[in-house]
Amino acid sequence: MRVVIDWRVVWAKSVTDAHGEPTHWLPLQQHLDDSALVAARLVDEWVSPQVVDRIAQDLPDGVGGVRVLCRWLAACHDVGKASPAFAVQVPEFADRMRDAGVVADPMLLSHPQRSRVNHALVGYFAVRDFLRVSFGDARSVVAEQLAGVVASHHGVPPERSVLKEVGRASELVGTGVWEQARTFFLERASTGVELARYRDVRLSMPSQVLLTSIVIIADWIASNAEFFPLLEAHEPPEEFDTAARLDVAWQRLGLPARWRARPVGSDVDAAFRARFRPEAVGARPVQVAAVEVAAAQGRAGLLIVEAPMGVGKTEAALLAAEELAARTGADGCFVALPTQATSDAMFGRVRRWLDVLPGLAGAVSVTLAHGKASLNEEFDGLVRRGWFASIGQDVGDGPFAHSWMSGRKKGVLASFVVGTIDQVLFAGLKSRHLMLRHLGLAGKVVVIDEVHAYDVYMSQYLGRVLQWLGAYRVPVVLLSATLPVQRRAQLVAAYEGSAVVAPVELGYPVIVGSGGVEPRTMPLPEPGIDVDVDKLPDDLDALVGYLRNGLRDGGCAVVVRNTVTRVQETAARLEEEFGEDSVTIAHSRFLACDRARIDLGLLRRFGPDGERPGLHVVVASQVVEQSLDVDFDVMVTDLAPMDLVLQRLGRLHRHGRTRPASVSRARCAVVGVEDWAGDPVRAVAGSRRVYGEHLLLRSAALLVDRAAVTLPAEISTLVQAAYGSGPIGPASWQRSMEDARSDAERAERDRSDAARTFLLGEVGSDGESLVGWIRAGVGEAEDDPRGAAQVRDGAESLEVLVVQSDGRGGLTTPSWIGPAGDEPIPVDLAMEHRQAKVIAACALRLPVAMSNPGVDLDVITALEANRITSFHLSPLLRGQLVLVLGGDRTAEIKHGKAHFHLTYDPRKGLMHERG
Structure with a gap:
C-alpha cells in the first residue's frame, strides 16, 4: 500500500533563540505559495511596464505570460529545500519530517560537502529535470534557462563546475522520497500552467536576469516574518489563507505607486515654466530640441546632448526623460553624476522637479545613492518620513525615501535615484546581486551627466553598461559639454550593440539620437565671451605679479592647480602677499564637513547672487571645475587636457555683473609648464602624473600660439583637435607628440585589459543560460574594496x-x-x-x-x-x-x-x- 505523506512537514523557514533552540517555523509549501502570490502582485502593481514589455518579447503569451512565468518561478524557487542537506540543519524539524516518512540521516549535518550542496543548486537539478520530462526533451534549452533562474535566486548564478559536484552528491541532494517531495512541489506550482507553451522558448539573457531579480524580490518579501508570520515551533502545519496573507502583507509593505509619465506635448515652453522657472519667457533651444529628438525616436533609444556649460542641459535631460518614459513605460529615472558633491546638488533639483512632475499618483520613492547619502540633510529627512510610511502610517503625496528601497542592495530599485556614476557602472561589474542593479536600471530612463569626465578605464564599464541598457530597451540620455567625435561614435555603437561607425563631425551644439534619428544642431547661445590667454612661467613670483596687476582695481581671481600639494604651496605664498583673509583654499583633502563649509562660502561670495568681496583669490584643485556655479574675474590655471581647460574657463565672467576696470575683459594665464619656449612644451611633473604626457602636449600645442579663446564658439573645435589624431602644433614637436601618443595608447591598452578582470560579459545570444554569468566576481560591489576600486581604477x-x-x-x-x-x-x-x-x-x-x-x-x-x-x-x-x-x-x-x-x-x- 502506498504511504500518503503530508508534504507540509517539509520546512523552509526557522527562527532560533539565543540558545539555538527553534522558536518558529514555516512549511516549504506555504513559503512557496506566499512567494508565488507576491511575484504575481509585483508584476501587476510594481514592476515597471518597460521591464514587463522587455520580458514579454521572449514569451508566447506576451505580457500575460510574464505574470504566469514569474509566479511559477517563485512557486519553484526554494524547491531544493526538500533535500537532506537542507533539512538536517534544524534537527527538531528534521525529526518531525522523519516521523512523517521523509528521512534524512542526522550524520549528514557534519558532512564536509553539505554546505556546498545548497538548496538553490538542488533546485536547479529539480527544475531542469522536471521540465525536461514535461517537455519530452532531454536537451531542452529553456529547461536549463529556467533552472538557472531558480539556482540564481540568492544573487549568484551557479558555475558549471559546482553543479557537477552537486550532481554527484546524491546522498545530500536526496533520492527516493526526496525526489517525490520535489516533484510534488513542482507539480503543485504547475497547476493551471500550460508548460507546453514554453517548450520552444529561447529566453534572452536580459529576460533571464530580469526574471531572476523579480524572484529574488518576491522571496525577500515573502521571507519577512513581519509581513508573513511564521508558526510557533510546536505548532503542526496548517492550511493558510494565502490570499489574505498577501493582502495584509502588501498593505503593510506599502510600496510606492508607479510613475505614469505623460508626454511633454508640443508646448515645451509651457512645460519648462511649469517645472523649472515660472518667470521664464520659455525653454531654451537645447531643451526644445531634446524633447523633439526624444519624441522622434518613438520608443527607447540613446540621446547625447552636447552643449556649452550653463545652457540648461539638466532641464533638457529631465524633459526628455518625461517624453521617453511616456513612450516606453519607464516608471522612474536615474540621474548619475561624477561625484558625491555633484550628486548632492542634483538631488535637490530633482526633488523640486518631482514636486511638480505630472503622472505621480501619490507618494513616489526617491533615493540618493552614494556612500555619504545619510549625511545629506534633505535625503535624511525623507528617509525618516519614508520609514513611517513603510509601516502603514499615512504620508503626504510627493516623493519620499521608502525604507525598503533605501537598503544597501535595494536603493537603485526606488523610482527616482540620484547618485554617483559608480552606481551605474556597478551594473557592469561582476558582483553578487548584480541582477537587482539591472532591474533597478531596466525600468527607468537613465541620465548620465558630464560624460566627458570619465577616463578610458571607467569608459570600459560605461560601454558595457550601455550595451546592456540597449538590450533592455532602456532610454538613456548622456550629457556633455562636448565629446570627441570618436568617443561619441563609441557610445552610440555600445548602446546599439553594433560596430563603431566612422565618426562624423556634426557641428555644435548638437543632439544625437540612436536608431537613425537625424542629429539636431542649434545656434550657439549669445552673447559669447572672449577670454584672453596669457602664458606665464611656473614661478610663484610671476604669479603674484600677474594677480597684482590684474586685480589693481579690485576683483576676484581663481588659481586652479592640478595637485593638492601645488594648491597648498601656492596658497602659502599668496597669503604672504594678500593676507589670509583675502585667500580661500579649496581642494579634496579637507574633512567632508569643512569641505561643505568651504563650498557654501564659495557659493555665497562667488555664486549667481554672491556678495563679492573687494579683492579675493581662491586657490583650488579640480574641485572648482566640477560642480560649483561660481564666477571669477580673472584666472590662472595649470595646463590640463583641453576639455578641462575649457571647463575651467567656463568659471570666468559666468554671471552678468559689473566688474572692476582692470578685469572688465576675461583673462586667463596658463602655467604649470617647465618652459613655454621649450621644444616641445613640457608640463610639470605633478600634472604629468595626473593626466599623462599625451593630452597635456596636445593641449599645449593648441594654446602655445593662441592669444584668446572664444566661448562657447570654439569649444567643439578645440576639443576635437585635442582628442583627434591629426598633427597639431609646431613641426619640431611632432616626434615627441608621436612618442607620447604611443605611450598613452599602450597605457590605455593596459588599463583596458585590467578593467576586464571583473567586467561583465557582453549580452550574448538567445539560448544561453545564467550558469557562469558572473564567474570570478568580486562579491558585494560596495562591501569589497576590489569592487569599488574596479570601476574607478582604484584612483580614489x-x-x-x-x-x-x-x-x-x-x-x-x-x-x-x-x-x-x-x-x-x-x-x-x-x-x-x-x-x-x-x-x-x-x-x-x-x-x-x-x-x-x-x-x-x-x-x-x-x-x-x-x-x-x-x-x-x-x-x-x-x-x-x-x-x-x-x-x-x-x-x-x-x-x-x-x-x-x-x-x-x-x-x-x-x-x-x-x-
Whole structure:
C-alpha cells in the first residue's frame, strides 16, 4: 500500500533563540505559495511596464505570460529545500519530517560537502529535470534557462563546475522520497500552467536576469516574518489563507505607486515654466530640441546632448526623460553624476522637479545613492518620513525615501535615484546581486551627466553598461559639454550593440539620437565671451605679479592647480602677499564637513547672487571645475587636457555683473609648464602624473600660439583637435607628440585589459543560460574594496574618519568643526545617532602617496590599531578606518614601509611629510 505523506512537514523557514533552540517555523509549501502570490502582485502593481514589455518579447503569451512565468518561478524557487542537506540543519524539524516518512540521516549535518550542496543548486537539478520530462526533451534549452533562474535566486548564478559536484552528491541532494517531495512541489506550482507553451522558448539573457531579480524580490518579501508570520515551533502545519496573507502583507509593505509619465506635448515652453522657472519667457533651444529628438525616436533609444556649460542641459535631460518614459513605460529615472558633491546638488533639483512632475499618483520613492547619502540633510529627512510610511502610517503625496528601497542592495530599485556614476557602472561589474542593479536600471530612463569626465578605464564599464541598457530597451540620455567625435561614435555603437561607425563631425551644439534619428544642431547661445590667454612661467613670483596687476582695481581671481600639494604651496605664498583673509583654499583633502563649509562660502561670495568681496583669490584643485556655479574675474590655471581647460574657463565672467576696470575683459594665464619656449612644451611633473604626457602636449600645442579663446564658439573645435589624431602644433614637436601618443595608447591598452578582470560579459545570444554569468566576481560591489576600486581604477585614495585625542586617553569630535566639536566620544558604549552623523561628516581622503601599492597595506594596518568599540556598534561608522589626531592636530603613521607625519589645518587641509 502506498504511504500518503503530508508534504507540509517539509520546512523552509526557522527562527532560533539565543540558545539555538527553534522558536518558529514555516512549511516549504506555504513559503512557496506566499512567494508565488507576491511575484504575481509585483508584476501587476510594481514592476515597471518597460521591464514587463522587455520580458514579454521572449514569451508566447506576451505580457500575460510574464505574470504566469514569474509566479511559477517563485512557486519553484526554494524547491531544493526538500533535500537532506537542507533539512538536517534544524534537527527538531528534521525529526518531525522523519516521523512523517521523509528521512534524512542526522550524520549528514557534519558532512564536509553539505554546505556546498545548497538548496538553490538542488533546485536547479529539480527544475531542469522536471521540465525536461514535461517537455519530452532531454536537451531542452529553456529547461536549463529556467533552472538557472531558480539556482540564481540568492544573487549568484551557479558555475558549471559546482553543479557537477552537486550532481554527484546524491546522498545530500536526496533520492527516493526526496525526489517525490520535489516533484510534488513542482507539480503543485504547475497547476493551471500550460508548460507546453514554453517548450520552444529561447529566453534572452536580459529576460533571464530580469526574471531572476523579480524572484529574488518576491522571496525577500515573502521571507519577512513581519509581513508573513511564521508558526510557533510546536505548532503542526496548517492550511493558510494565502490570499489574505498577501493582502495584509502588501498593505503593510506599502510600496510606492508607479510613475505614469505623460508626454511633454508640443508646448515645451509651457512645460519648462511649469517645472523649472515660472518667470521664464520659455525653454531654451537645447531643451526644445531634446524633447523633439526624444519624441522622434518613438520608443527607447540613446540621446547625447552636447552643449556649452550653463545652457540648461539638466532641464533638457529631465524633459526628455518625461517624453521617453511616456513612450516606453519607464516608471522612474536615474540621474548619475561624477561625484558625491555633484550628486548632492542634483538631488535637490530633482526633488523640486518631482514636486511638480505630472503622472505621480501619490507618494513616489526617491533615493540618493552614494556612500555619504545619510549625511545629506534633505535625503535624511525623507528617509525618516519614508520609514513611517513603510509601516502603514499615512504620508503626504510627493516623493519620499521608502525604507525598503533605501537598503544597501535595494536603493537603485526606488523610482527616482540620484547618485554617483559608480552606481551605474556597478551594473557592469561582476558582483553578487548584480541582477537587482539591472532591474533597478531596466525600468527607468537613465541620465548620465558630464560624460566627458570619465577616463578610458571607467569608459570600459560605461560601454558595457550601455550595451546592456540597449538590450533592455532602456532610454538613456548622456550629457556633455562636448565629446570627441570618436568617443561619441563609441557610445552610440555600445548602446546599439553594433560596430563603431566612422565618426562624423556634426557641428555644435548638437543632439544625437540612436536608431537613425537625424542629429539636431542649434545656434550657439549669445552673447559669447572672449577670454584672453596669457602664458606665464611656473614661478610663484610671476604669479603674484600677474594677480597684482590684474586685480589693481579690485576683483576676484581663481588659481586652479592640478595637485593638492601645488594648491597648498601656492596658497602659502599668496597669503604672504594678500593676507589670509583675502585667500580661500579649496581642494579634496579637507574633512567632508569643512569641505561643505568651504563650498557654501564659495557659493555665497562667488555664486549667481554672491556678495563679492573687494579683492579675493581662491586657490583650488579640480574641485572648482566640477560642480560649483561660481564666477571669477580673472584666472590662472595649470595646463590640463583641453576639455578641462575649457571647463575651467567656463568659471570666468559666468554671471552678468559689473566688474572692476582692470578685469572688465576675461583673462586667463596658463602655467604649470617647465618652459613655454621649450621644444616641445613640457608640463610639470605633478600634472604629468595626473593626466599623462599625451593630452597635456596636445593641449599645449593648441594654446602655445593662441592669444584668446572664444566661448562657447570654439569649444567643439578645440576639443576635437585635442582628442583627434591629426598633427597639431609646431613641426619640431611632432616626434615627441608621436612618442607620447604611443605611450598613452599602450597605457590605455593596459588599463583596458585590467578593467576586464571583473567586467561583465557582453549580452550574448538567445539560448544561453545564467550558469557562469558572473564567474570570478568580486562579491558585494560596495562591501569589497576590489569592487569599488574596479570601476574607478582604484584612483580614489584611502578614506578615514578623523577624531581627536583629549590627552587623557579619551576621544572627542574635532575641536574646530563648530557646535558639535570637542564632544566626548564614548569608546566602549554605543553612541547616539546624532553624534555618529557628526563623526561620519569628519571623513577625510588621505594623500595618494599613502594609498599607493607598497605602502597602502601598511597604512591600513597602522590605522586599524585604532579599533573603537562604539564605532563598530554604529551602522554608520562600522568598518571605517579612524585617524586620531592629537590636540595639536597632528598624527604619526608608522608601520612597515609607511612613515608619514600628518598635520591638519582647518584653512589649508591635510598636509603630509614622509618620515
